[in-house]
Amino acid sequence: MRVSILGxxxxxxxxxxxxxxxxxxxxxxxPSGARTKALATGELLKATGAIEATVxxxxxxxxxxxxxxxxxxxxxxxxxxxKKVMDAAAPYLREGMxxxxxxxxxxxxxxxxxxxAERKISLPIVVWGTTLVTGRQLGxxxxxxxxxxxxxxxxxxxFTAMGEGFxxxxxxxxxRFVKRDGLLAIxxxxxNPQNHLGIALFNLTRMEKGEQWSQGGNVTPAVGRFIxxxxxxxxxxxxxxxxxxxxxxxxxxxxxxxxxDTVSNMNQELDRQGRGGFGPTTIESRYILxxxxxxxxxxxxxxxxxxxxxxxxxxxxxxxxAALGRDLKEDNDVLPQLGIEGMAKANLENLCRNGF
Numbered sequence: 579m580r581v582s583i584l585g586x587x588x589x590x591x592x593x594x595x596x597x598x599x600x601x602x603x604x605x606x607x608x609p610s611g612a613r614t615k616a617l618a619t620g621e622l623l624k625a626t627g628a629i630e631a632t633v634x635x636x637x638x639x640x641x642x643x644x645x646x647x648x649x650x651x652x653x654x655x656x657x658x659x660x661k662k663v664m665d666a667a668a669p670y671l672r673e674g675m676x677x678x679x680x681x682x683x684x685x686x687x688x689x690x691x692x693x694x695a696e697r698k699i700s701l702p703i704v705v706w707g708t709t710l711v712t713g714r715q716l717g718x719x720x721x722x723x724x725x726x727x728x729x730x731x732x733x734x735x736x737f738t739a740m741g742e743g744f745x746x747x748x749x750x751x752x753x754r755f756v757k758r759d760g761l762l763a764i765x766x767x768x769x770n771p772q773n774h775l776g777i778a779l780f781n782l783t784r785m786e787k788g789e790q791w792s793q794g795g796n797v798t799p800a801v802g803r804f805i806x807x808x809x810x811x812x813x814x815x816x817x818x819x820x821x822x823x824x825x826x827x828x829x830x831x832x833x834x835x836x837x838x839d840t841v842s843n844m845n846q847e848l849d850r851q852g853r854g855g856f857g858p859t860t861i862e863s864r865y866i867l868x869x870x871x872x873x874x875x876x877x878x879x880x881x882x883x884x885x886x887x888x889x890x891x892x893x894x895x896x897x898x899x900a901a902l903g904r905d906l907k908e909d910n911d912v913l914p915q916l917g918i919e920g921m922a923k924a925n926l927e928n929l930c931r932n933g934f
Contacts, residue, residue, distance in 0.1 A: 579603065579750065582638065582648040584663045585655030586613040589680065591721035592711035593654055595625035598633035602750060605636040607644035609655075609663060616718040627713065628723040645670040650678065650746060654709075656864055657683035657872035661911050668693035671701060676746055678704040682764050683771075684872040684912045687735045691933035692916075702739035702746075703933070707731030707758070707767035707824075708833070710751055712855075724855065729832040731767045731824065733758045735933045756824075761930040763821040766812055766880065769829045771873020774865040775894040776805040777857060782901065786861045794845040794854020802842025804890075811888045812877060818884040819927070861902070870898050871909040879919055883926060 579602050583590045586608035594604040608614040617623060618637040625631045638644035645651055645667060653663055660683070668690065671677065679687060682705035690703055710730060713723040732755045734743040740757060747755050758764055777793060780801045784791045797805070809826040816823045830836065830844045834853065837844075848854045858865055874891045881888035899906045913919070918926060 579649040580605065580647055581650050581652060581750065582607060582644040583652045583654050584609075584641070584644060584667060585653065585659070587655055588713045588715045588721060589709050589711060590652075590654040591623065591715060592625070592629070592709075592713045592723045593652060593680065594635045595623055595629050595631055595633060595721055595723065596711065596726070597750065598623070598635060599625070599629060599631040600750070603636070605638050605644055605648070607638040607641055609641075609659070609666070613715075613718060621719045624720045626716075626720070626722050628711070628726045641666040642670050645672075645675075648675070650676045650750070652678045652680055654680045656868045657686065658868050658909065658911075660684075660686040661689060664690045664693060668697070671699060673699055674701050676702045676704060676743065678743075678747065679706065680710065681706045681708045681768055681770075682761075683768055683868075684876050684910060685761070685765060685916055685918060685930075686912055687761055688916050688929060688933065689912050691735055695934040702743050703735040704739075704743035704747060705733050705735065705761060705764045707764050708770060708829075710754075724853070725834060727833045728754055728835065729756050730754050731756050731758045731764060733760050733764045735761050735930070737761075737931050758823070759821050762819055762927060763816070763823055765876060765930070766816045766819075766821065767823050768873060769809070769812075769824075769826055771869035771877070772808040772812060772891065773805055773826065774869045775874060775891070775898075776801050776808060778863065778865040779894065779897065780804070781857055782861065785858045785863060785865075788859045790859065791857050792849055792854045793857040794849035796857065797842050797845035799840070799842045802840055802845065805841050808890050808894075811881065811886075811890055815877065815880050815884050815886045815888065818886045819880075819923075866898050866902065866906070867909065870895055870906045872912070875907055875910055876913065876918075879913070882919075883921065883923055
């Protein structure tokens with residue numbers, strides 16, 4: 579299948595390598611064009627780690643070119659770039675053309691749904707609870723894939739497109755997808771923001787000093803307990819909405835293939851195996867700039883709507899805003915336009931089921 583990936587970071591490169599190795603035809607579009615210059619000249623993409631392959635990847639000259647002949651479109655870049663890319667893509671999407679958001683954050687699917695409704699276009703929007711791969715770019719034509727997740731939560735907007743979305747993702751990426759009960763469940767299934775809050779908060783000086791430090795190794799018992807407490811807030815909100823979501827312990831076990839244990843012990847095991855990874859080396863990290871406004875903030879809003887306050891999540895927003903000297907909530911360019919804050923629970927549930 580021809581799959582156009584809107585984005586050119588580590589996740590986009592990892593997805594392109596996976597798809598090409600599986601016999602599909604991926605195309606990358608970089609909004610700036612900077613990262614894909616070498617690939618655009620015909621250089622091959624080299625993947626190492628969990629994917630060992632050297633493959634050709636097509637590069638689109640612009641967003642229209644990326645979408646023109648695609649069988650499916652993927653949005654794969656940090657959440658603070660989702661709105662810009664959705665705004666660029668919406669005029670060219672065709673009736674019935676599936677769009678996969680990897681990974682979904684901050685009700686971005688609703689923003690895309692509204693753009694399409696204005697054009698009177700209907701298509702399945704597939705949302706993932708997290709990314710398929712983890713990794714880091716080693717250069718303009720090289721990606722190191724750290725991990726390929728065994729299980730991945732999935733839902734669609736509208737919910738009636740679930741069968742089609744599940745079949746598409748299975749065709750492209752194999753038998754690893756777990757159906758969840760709609761967009762609202764996926765909104766409460768992205769665990770990266772809460773986990774990164776714990777990791778970054780308790781290692782903030784390491785980040786600011788630019789130290790090299792083991793991420794898994796520094797999820798000590800105290801940090802692990804804090805992450806588990808954050809998880810308890812998220813699970814309480816999900817229970818109020820009557821939806822089933824994965825626990826943080828299940829997430830670490832299924833994502834990184836370690837035995838179920840405490841969050842700290844599982845991370846320590848990853849560190850012992852040499853798979854603990856390295857933490858951010860700057861305070862200007864996506865762990866803060868992306869995950870606070872686009873991850874923690876939506877959970878806080880859902881807590882307010884459900885009457886189940888996410889006190890630790892809200893404190894995390896305030897603490898990081900104070901540390902960076904600005905209100906990080908203001909960075910979210912999606913939620914204010916959707917009017918979710920103050921929305922009645924039933925209205926939100928209907929919107930997350932059917933879209934605009």
